Amino acid sequence: MKIALAQLNYKVGDFDGNTQKMLDYVQKAKQENADLVVFSELSVCGYPPLDFLENRDFIQRTEKSIRAIAKVCQGITAIVGAPVLNPNAKGKKLFNSALVLRNGKIENKVNKTLLPTYDIFDEYRYFEPNTEFKSIEIDGYKIALTICEDLWDDQPVENSFAQSKLYTVSPLQRLNDQFDLIINIAASPFSTLQSDTRKQVLINNAKRYQKPLVYVNQTAANTELIFDGQSMFIDAKGTVLYQLKQFEEDFVVIDTKTEQQAQLPCSFTEIESVYQAIKLGLSDYFKKMGFSKAVLGLSGGIDSAVVATIAVQVLGKKNVVGLLMPSKFSSDHSITDAVDLAKNLGIEHHIISIKEAVSAFDSTLMPVFDGTEFGIAEENIQARIRGTLLMAYSNKFGHILLNTSNKSEAAVGYSTLYGDMNGGLSILGDVYKTKVFELANWLNRDHEIIPRNTIVKPPSAELRPDQKDSDSLPDYDILDQILVRYIEKKESIQNIIDAGFEETTVKRTVLMVNRNEYKRFQSPPILRITGKAFGMGRRMPLVAKYDF
């Protein structure tokens, strides 16, 4: 059987756009003589639809799109993903379904069994799990049609507890080998570890059941989540014969009878994949929201330099504006480094001193602040003046403000709420500071874009005289290791200390993380890069006793 793998970029709720795209690809698959074209999970409505699913209109629009796609399925079969009404009188009202469209109608339907409800996933919020197991037939082939997590029945519980399996049911096992081919339609988000894990899970399934496997993932970014594609065809021995591109739309027609190994695309190094993920996340945010122009503050530091560089590569240099907003505490190199960067990038930039605004606040607050010493309040005023200037520029000219915080500072709260935490999107909020340095060097791999001085000088917020990050924080290479253990691996404080980190440093770091939940609560959306990003995938109580 010839199967077309359509790895596409969908927009949530864009029924006209998604449907037209799917119609075009059914056509393309026909032209290439495919018997079957496979689209990804919830492709009709876009993934993740979240609470749109509670809306009757949304489901009716989905049904209308399905009918439109079914109509063109003549002489070809299509598998599409969509939320489908549960006809039973009891249970959640929707299934997360894979629909088999042929001869103008829905010929068959399989519902998702394993509903991920952890980290960024909320599927049990909306869907009733499937409890009926059957293979479906297409062109004489018996197919085990599954949806994403359905192949992850063997995964361990993801936490600091003893090894155990997350799921009690295995959809493929329940089919008792009554199939010739496994098809999996997915919406599997990127993280730096996910790509290898995912491939291994798929290979394991092909091997365990000794059946070829067709896997179709979407490639798209929707707010925080980045889906990276890498759809594939694996033979019954577990060899990957075809692999589609990462972070790009792609399309291929495979023949299930193929035995020859096809050319696989070269895969990205870790730092390249971080870059590509951010690029897609930023690009889709702008495209899907209808924005074209961005503004950001250029401090002369590494975070804003990396954000500006990626923004230029995604949006074009004509569409990025940098504001340099020196204060009396700014060192000369802050300005010269930022100007050098702006020149290297060829972007519009303005130097707007905050001195006058700072004096205005000083004199305005004099009656209430008189007799107090310079402190956090005065530091934050500077950051908030900058935040207000950037938002003023954004409001005036329609440029979207890019947030430049990194994950290390978001973790320990080394940032000013309503100041440098402002922005429509945080593109480095899931990238640790040490990784930001790696990114900077990688961006400079061919020639210097980010001034060398920006990379080598000690990081500083410059909100008071001669301030350095290292005055208040552990060195970033230590800090980041502790953060990974505490946030991503959920290790206990004792475990981290036992691993060789200094007790006071560990306790101070954890305390900073816990005390700053309230800041992160009001953070812009953060592009998810790691297995545990701040945002929808990490839900910590704000009012609580964080004890250790």
Added chain:
Amino acid sequence: MKIALAQLNYKVGDFDGNTQKMLDYVQKAKQENADLVVFSELSVCGYPPLDFLENRDFIQRTEKSIRAIAKVCQGITAIVGAPVLNPNAKGKKLFNSALVLRNGKIENKVNKTLLPTYDIFDEYRYFEPNTEFKSIEIDGYKIALTICEDLWDDQPVENSFAQSKLYTVSPLQRLNDQFDLIINIAASPFSTLQSDTRKQVLINNAKRYQKPLVYVNQTAANTELIFDGQSMFIDAKGTVLYQLKQFEEDFVVIDTKTEQQAQLPCSFTEIESVYQAIKLGLSDYFKKMGFSKAVLGLSGGIDSAVVATIAVQVLGKKNVVGLLMPSKFSSDHSITDAVDLAKNLGIEHHIISIKEAVSAFDSTLMPVFDGTEFGIAEENIQARIRGTLLMAYSNKFGHILLNTSNKSEAAVGYSTLYGDMNGGLSILGDVYKTKVFELANWLNRDHEIIPRNTIVKPPSAELRPDQKDSDSLPDYDILDQILVRYIEKKESIQNIIDAGFEETTVKRTVLMVNRNEYKRFQSPPILRITGKAFGMGRRMPLVAKYDF
């Protein structure tokens, strides 16, 4: 049997505090000769623990607390709620359990079957559902021990779809009448409709099974969620014999053999219950976070007046500071109304003009803004200067900034991000503007606290000359009705128009709601008052096509 109902206020993660409180109440129950003392759902660790549950330390601390409580259970039995490790090799690693403690040990255990995973609930994120059904025996009584949602098996799917039941299993039905008494331990949050619905669900269960029912809810606010108590004892005919207080800790020992009707506390009117809920929400936020002082901006408008009044009633007048921050667009009455309010409340207040800061921004931005007209950018600068002054005061003196936005403006985005949207907690963010007026009048019921002029004058943001809310928004009585239908009832646009609202007004309102998801994404936590609050219970995609 004599059963003590312990309706208490727990803090998430505060094992020492929660355990001590429970030990005290076991003692108290013993003194009053109770055979059994019942605590609420997840009482040992506090509800909702959220992702703390993924932390091994957190579960070990829970286990330690359980042992400490079991130790004092000599001559008395206690039922406590706690997350308990799932010993099976497959499935989520925790159960949401009710533990029967007696003679120093865990004598029995029942796990929760129905795991709410909708609106603000995420229980399937953490817990494996129970599949074994048995009644337990205490002092010769066969008891159907259930946890909160377990009695809600009959509830409809909550949405705009055709009537159907949310759950496929009924825990009580599965017990085949093999019980004498129903006990339900709960963590059921307040909303304006919940109290009546909940009582009816409990009465229906007592009636259906013709068994008496003991219900113990917590009373506590944890960040957004407010739990209002109202624990009760219902006889086998469905008559409520005892009802504990709403929004307060309470304790009573009932005798299951009682047939006489006891005194029920008078229940609150709707507006009183909104007030009481906000009071508990605000009070617990401060107490549990260790804060005592608040600051807020006083604009002379009704929202800030209501927030200031409630803050004074919760925190005391010595702990509330108001900043009046007039601009050149402020009318005289803004100042006089705000000063009158501050005097009526007896709070410290400062008049800090923003004129100088506005001029500083004007001249600072002149090089880039020259030749442009006064618009949204300039309006927002004023709001952001005020937000910065309030945060400066907060940072300098340790006062927590109270946000004063209401639900109507949060819904349509009639507010400035990083300006008047600033704050540690939004106490009116789930209260529609028309309800804010009701609250103001109710607060003035005995004598004028909120100046009459604040209540009767047309609402205005005063960010440009002679601005009125009604310039950009429909009248609030129309707007609020449309918002309730769209946000809470999830009605389609067509339905709302069919209900008699003007098409252009409906479409404009819905468009404003949809376009402002990005602002709400960065909102402070909002005390939940209605069945559908902005925040954790409403998860809309930010990047999406919102079509109609």
